[in-house]
Amino acid sequence: MAKSNYLSSLTDEKLADLRQRLLARQNQRCFICEDEIDLQLHSDSLDIDHIDPLAADGLDAENNFALTHSKCNRSKGASNLEVAQRMSKFERLQNEARNNGRRGANLGDVLTTYGGSTEELRLRQESNLVKFTLSAVGDDTVRVAPTCADRLSGMSSFFAELPIEYLHHDDKINPRTIGSNLRGLIEEFQKGRPQLHVALAWWAPEPEGDSAGRVRVFDGQHKAAAQILLGTRSLPVRVFLSPDSDVLRQANTNAGSKLKQVAFDTAVMHHLGSSLYADRVAQFKEMRHLNDDDFSFSETELVGFFSGEKREMLRYIVDAQKDAIMRHENNRLTEFVEWAGKGASLPLSYSAIDKTFFREFLFRKALATDLDDGLETGENPRQLERDQLVRLMTMYAEAVFVDKWDPDTGGRRLENRVQKGEAIAHAHLRAWRLSREEVLANVLSQGVRVVLEHYYALRRQSVRRDRLLHTRAPDELWDAVGSFLANLVALPCWVDSQLSGTVFGSKQNLDFWERVFDTGKAPNGVQVLAQKIDVIEMTNPPDTILT
Numbered sequence: 232m233a234k235s236n237y238l239s240s241l242t243d244e245k246l247a248d249l250r251q252r253l254l255a256r257q258n259q260r261c262f263i264c265e266d267e268i269d270l271q272l273h274s275d276s277l278d279i280d281h282i283d284p285l286a287a288d289g290l291d292a293e294n295n296f297a298l299t300h301s302k303c304n305r306s307k308g309a310s311n312l313e314v315a316q317r318m319s320k321f322e323r324l325q326n327e328a329r330n331n332g333r334r335g336a337n338l339g340d341v342l343t344t345y346g347g348s349t350e351e352l353r354l355r356q357e358s359n360l361v362k363f364t365l366s367a368v369g370d371d372t373v374r375v376a377p378t379c380a381d382r383l384s385g386m387s388s389f390f391a392e393l394p395i396e397y398l399h400h401d402d403k404i405n406p407r408t409i410g411s412n413l414r415g416l417i418e419e420f421q422k423g424r425p426q427l428h429v430a431l432a433w434w435a436p437e438p439e440g441d442s443a444g445r446v447r448v449f450d451g452q453h454k455a456a457a458q459i460l461l462g463t464r465s466l467p468v469r470v471f472l473s474p475d476s477d478v479l480r481q482a483n484t485n486a487g488s489k490l491k492q493v494a495f496d497t498a499v500m501h502h503l504g505s506s507l508y509a510d511r512v513a514q515f516k517e518m519r520h521l522n523d524d525d526f527s528f529s530e531t532e533l534v535g536f537f538s539g540e541k542r543e544m545l546r547y548i549v550d551a552q553k554d555a556i557m558r559h560e561n562n563r564l565t566e567f568v569e570w571a572g573k574g575a576s577l578p579l580s581y582s583a584i585d586k587t588f589f590r591e592f593l594f595r596k597a598l599a600t601d602l603d604d605g606l607e608t609g610e611n612p613r614q615l616e617r618d619q620l621v622r623l624m625t626m627y628a629e630a631v632f633v634d635k636w637d638p639d640t641g642g643r644r645l646e647n648r649v650q651k652g653e654a655i656a657h658a659h660l661r662a663w664r665l666s667r668e669e670v671l672a673n674v675l676s677q678g679v680r681v682v683l684e685h686y687y688a689l690r691r692q693s694v695r696r697d698r699l700l701h702t703r704a705p706d707e708l709w710d711a712v713g714s715f716l717a718n719l720v721a722l723p724c725w726v727d728s729q730l731s732g733t734v735f736g737s738k739q740n741l742d743f744w745e746r747v748f749d750t751g752k753a754p755n756g757v758q759v760l761a762q763k764i765d766v767i768e769m770t771n772p773p774d775t776i777l778t
């Protein structure tokens with residue numbers, strides 16, 4: 232906190248009085264986290280700070296002071312106290328959502344916390360306009376808004392400012408959660424900067440048929456959430472009228488993927504793909520008059536059926552599989568994956584998973600067998616692929632990360648720190664190096680894949696290279712994979728600080744590590760391993776190998 236001449240001029244007694252007055256004004260609660268403050272119990276851990284910072288021309292006077300826990304005040308960073316308070320409120324929603332097994336909070340959580348999302352909007356459409364009232368919030372005035380027709384899409388929409396009671400979050404079109412950029416937006420709005428783009432929503436009468444329906448916001452949730460957290464009770468929106476929501480979803484997906492208008496993170500893209508997949512499957516069944524529990528058709532048939540969007544359809548199928556694997560309750564690797572892009576406290580990114588485990592072992596084409604083929608006997612190829620990838624990822628997590636990776640040490644500039652002589656726990660350093668995308672990719676392609684193929688070849692069992700996990704691997708094969716990983720983890724290079732500058736300090740390409748695995752030596756001449764990796768030898772349990 233900035234130095235306050237006013238505060239430093241106060242005697243201890245006057246300061247104690249000030250604390251009491253502030254606390255009374257704040258209903259005995261911390262200004263930031265809104266939890267209780269007890270002047271006696273917390274006496275050593277309280278701050279008085281300026282609500283509007285002095286640096287932003289805030290006054291050094293009592294009405295600009297607030298009392299906080301010191302810890303809360305320290306965690307606010309450079310933010311204004313009001314921003315810190317709103318962020319603290321949002322973080323609570325975020326934690327609640329995560330405790331409920333979700334990836335994070337979205338606009339829906341913010342809306343319901345502030346009393347929104349309670350009403351349906353009753354609308355009447357006339358030739359070029361819509362009429363509606365906001366009776367539910369006590370305003371019976373009949374409002375009239377012109378509709379605009381979109382020449383090419385044929386969609387019609389209107390603009391209106393709507394109270395949050397009438398706004399609902401559409402998590403089907405927009406499955407994203409609110410990310411860390413919320414703070415920046417709260418700061419902007421708190422400083423009085425305007426919203427530059429209106430939120431997008433759609434409205435359709437509910438199926439029961441009368442003229443009322445929800446206004447579902449599918450774009451602009453960060454801007455909306457930031458303003459609602461700052462106390463805004465109504466927001467400008469563009470509302471599409473009874474659109475084909477599938478077309479909207481498609482437009483929104485494309486905007487985030489091939490058109491790159493919105494920075495969708497990859498994991499969300501995959502989830503979106505899977506909900507589109509579920510919709511296509513439902514559509515297909517309806518056209519074929521199939522029962523709900525009838526899955527006697529193949530991926531190939533689906534792709535053929537939606538022939539106008541073959542490539543998308545294929546992507547939905549693969550994305551659904553990725554999504555199921557990443558959300559699988561037994562998948563322990565996901566604890567070590569940063570979901571939204573880059574972070575420093577977790578070793579893996581979602582995109583690294585995509586480029587390693589999925590690239591190596593996920594079948595990317597359509598299967599000609601029925602979706603329910605082999606389900607009863609546990610031989611369904613997609614299910615085997617899913618379960619065995621989860622098993623492999625979990626084995627890797629347990630060999631490398633669980634109880635070894637230390638999030639407090641993290642990965643930021645780790646090799647630099649090693650080079651400067653900082654002592655890093657070996658288990659942590661090893662986990663970091665074995666999480667490098669180029670290393671992991673080679674562990675899978677030069678190691679695990681070889682173990683699997685070798686096993687089947689020895690037994691003259693024909694298994695397709697691109698569908699290795701569509702066959703159930705017996706326990707002895709999993710044991711071999713486990714031994715390989717245990718021996719791999721025990722190699723000295725993962726904890727050798729001498730290799731930090733020459734090998735691990737910068738990102739290497741795939742070939743670099745392929746050469747290391749093949750020869751023991753890096754292309755730059757550095758001896759990384761004592762000898763080449765002998766994968767088959769390494770499938771023996773570690774304590775049986777004589778070195």
Ligand SMILES: [Zn+2]
Nearest residue numbers: 261264300303
């Ligand atoms: Zn607090």
